[in-house]
Amino acid sequence: MNKLIIFDTTLRDGEQSPGASMTRDEKVRIAKMLERMRVDVIEAGFPIASPGDFEAVQAVANSVKDSIVCGLARAGRADIERAGEALRGANAQRIHTFIATSPIHMQMKLRMSPDQVLEQAIESVRLARRWTDDVEFSAEDAGRSEIDFLCRIVEAVIDAGATTINIPDTVGYSVPEHFSSIIRQLLERVPNADKAVFSVHCHNDLGLAVANSLAAVRSGARQVECTINGLGERAGNAALEEIVMAVRTRRDVFDCETQIDTTQIVPASRLVAGIIGFPVQPNKAIVGANAFAHESGIHQDGVLKHRETYEIMRAEDVGWNANRMVLGKHSGRNAFRRRLEELNIALGSEEEINQAFARFKDLADKKHEIYDEDIQALITETNLSTVNERVRLVFLRVCSETGETPHAQVTLAIDGEERQLDAYGSGPVDAAFKAIESILQTESQLLLYSVNSITSGTDAQGEVTVRVEKEGRIVNGQGADTDIVIASAKAYINALNKILQPIQRAHPQLGHV
Numbered sequence: 336m337n338k339l340i341i342f343d344t345t346l347r348d349g350e351q352s353p354g355a356s357m358t359r360d361e362k363v364r365i366a367k368m369l370e371r372m373r374v375d376v377i378e379a380g381f382p383i384a385s386p387g388d389f390e391a392v393q394a395v396a397n398s399v400k401d402s403i404v405c406g407l408a409r410a411g412r413a414d415i416e417r418a419g420e421a422l423r424g425a426n427a428q429r430i431h432t433f434i435a436t437s438p439i440h441m442q443m444k445l446r447m448s449p450d451q452v453l454e455q456a457i458e459s460v461r462l463a464r465r466w467t468d469d470v471e472f473s474a475e476d477a478g479r480s481e482i483d484f485l486c487r488i489v490e491a492v493i494d495a496g497a498t499t500i501n502i503p504d505t506v507g508y509s510v511p512e513h514f515s516s517i518i519r520q521l522l523e524r525v526p527n528a529d530k531a532v533f534s535v536h537c538h539n540d541l542g543l544a545v546a547n548s549l550a551a552v553r554s555g556a557r558q559v560e561c562t563i564n565g566l567g568e569r570a571g572n573a574a575l576e577e578i579v580m581a582v583r584t585r586r587d588v589f590d591c592e593t594q595i596d597t598t599q600i601v602p603a604s605r606l607v608a609g610i611i612g613f614p615v616q617p618n619k620a621i622v623g624a625n626a627f628a629h630e631s632g633i634h635q636d637g638v639l640k641h642r643e644t645y646e647i648m649r650a651e652d653v654g655w656n657a658n659r660m661v662l663g664k665h666s667g668r669n670a671f672r673r674r675l676e677e678l679n680i681a682l683g684s685e686e687e688i689n690q691a692f693a694r695f696k697d698l699a700d701k702k703h704e705i706y707d708e709d710i711q712a713l714i715t716e717t718n719l720s721t722v723n724e725r726v727r728l729v730f731l732r733v734c735s736e737t738g739e740t741p742h743a744q745v746t747l748a749i750d751g752e753e754r755q756l757d758a759y760g761s762g763p764v765d766a767a768f769k770a771i772e773s774i775l776q777t778e779s780q781l782l783l784y785s786v787n788s789i790t791s792g793t794d795a796q797g798e799v800t801v802r803v804e805k806e807g808r809i810v811n812g813q814g815a816d817t818d819i820v821i822a823s824a825k826a827y828i829n830a831l832n833k834i835l836q837p838i839q840r841a842h843p844q845l846g847h848v
């Protein structure tokens with residue numbers, strides 16, 4: 336009873352962050368990292384959303400062995416069957432089915448009466464049980480649902496075979512006292528509550544996702560749904576790293592423990608940030624660059640005399656270690672391949688390894704010390720360039736000097752055919768973007784542009800993230816290079832490649848079956 340189950344939904348709710356879509360291979364890489372971290376349940380996606388989502392869940396189910404792999408399904412036959420099929424290859428599988436239970440969602444979104452919702456929930460759980468013994472039921476918008484109705488539906492779905500009951504604060508409206516009292520009342524009032532694990536899933540709209548989840552744990556919840564770096568719909572979900580480290584650091588307060596290997600937290604955070612292209616803010620708890628940095632003289636003096644004066648956790652316990660030089664210009668193919676294995680990066684074919692090795696050699700020519708972070712970025716780039724790339728950067732020249740208007744000349748290959756244009760801009764990046772957009776004419780809007788250095792030093796690679804919007808569809812693009820103008824052009828082209836390929840995907844919470 337004292338185990339706290341960690342249910343990671345980075346690959347599902349995390350992917351609902353605007354622009355955060357992941358390819359199948361990226362999902363498998365993240366899932367393998369979560370497995371290594373000893374996450375109990377990995378929610379791999381929403382299989383009915385699109386054929387691509389189905390394949391991604393299937394690929395995760397086939398590659399993960401030690402964690403339970405879960406697929407999301409609205410409360411309806413088609414969704415549940417699709418999830419069941421996608422999960423077939425898993426060692427251990429879970430179907431997670433949900434329906435909204437708050438008055439506003441039932442009336443305005445579902446246009447169903449509470450009795451109809453109850454019936455559909457029961458039927459869906461029964462159906463899911465035909466596929467697996469491990470069925471989770473979520474009462475969407477539970478934070479705004481009436482407690483009497485919640486008790487009724489929870490009792491009924493447990494009777495129908497649900498083994499986990501998830502209570503989501505879907506819109507991030509709850510506050511800790513109220514949210515913990517929902518869990519307490521359910522545990523006290525639902526007669527068969529002892530037959531299921533109670534779980535919580537909190538969104539961060541008021542910045543309270545972690546506080547609400549931890550308050551619920553104090554009331555008896557024994558599963559927390561969370562994401563790496565707190566990714567997720569709108570303001571995100573509860574951050575896995577904060578939940579895990581709070582429970583571990585304050586054992587005196589929480590009567591439970593997780594099985595997470597905390598030393599994998601920082602590597603996982605970096606992997607997810609790199610793949611999705613959402614940089615981690617420096618002051619982010621646990622995984623931010625400043626989380627263990629002591630700036631003021633008084634703090635530094637205290638930490639040097641006795642670490643615990645100002646540090647409540649040890650940086651190495653969450654996987655912070657100094658940047659390690661792992662490879663260099665003279666490293667061969669075998670050393671490169673061994674390092675990929677150590678980083679748990681599985682490249683499918685010899686062709687992919689050759690491509691990545693060629694990029695590694697190019698990089699080693701420009702930058703003598705290659706760190707783990709450089710390798711991660713290089714692999715992300717290799718994956719990016721193999722995924723449906725219609726447009727490729729062939730040539731870029733920028734001219735930027737004091738007193739002159741910056742100018743860029745760009746050649747792109749579009750479906751194999753080369754086109755060239757030049758443009759002026761307020762800076763070299765602006766000029767390069769203008770030239771690229773003039774060639775492609777996508778009529779998209781640039782929403783975000785950010786540059787981060789992957790490691791330290793002026794020879795470091797710059798990692799650029801851009802976010803682009805067209806007709807309501809938002810995508811992210813990334814690029815890395817020791818030259819930040821080239822990194823920027825690569826990131827922009829990566830985003831535009833995605834914009835040029837509209838993908839139809841159902842959003843789980845927009846409508847109902």
Ligand code: KIV
Pocket residue numbers: 348433473475476501503504505506536538843
């Ligand atoms: O926020 C939410 O309610 C969800 C459910 C699908 C669990 O993500």
Ligand code: ZN
Pocket residue numbers: 348503505536538568
């Ligand atoms: Zn959610």
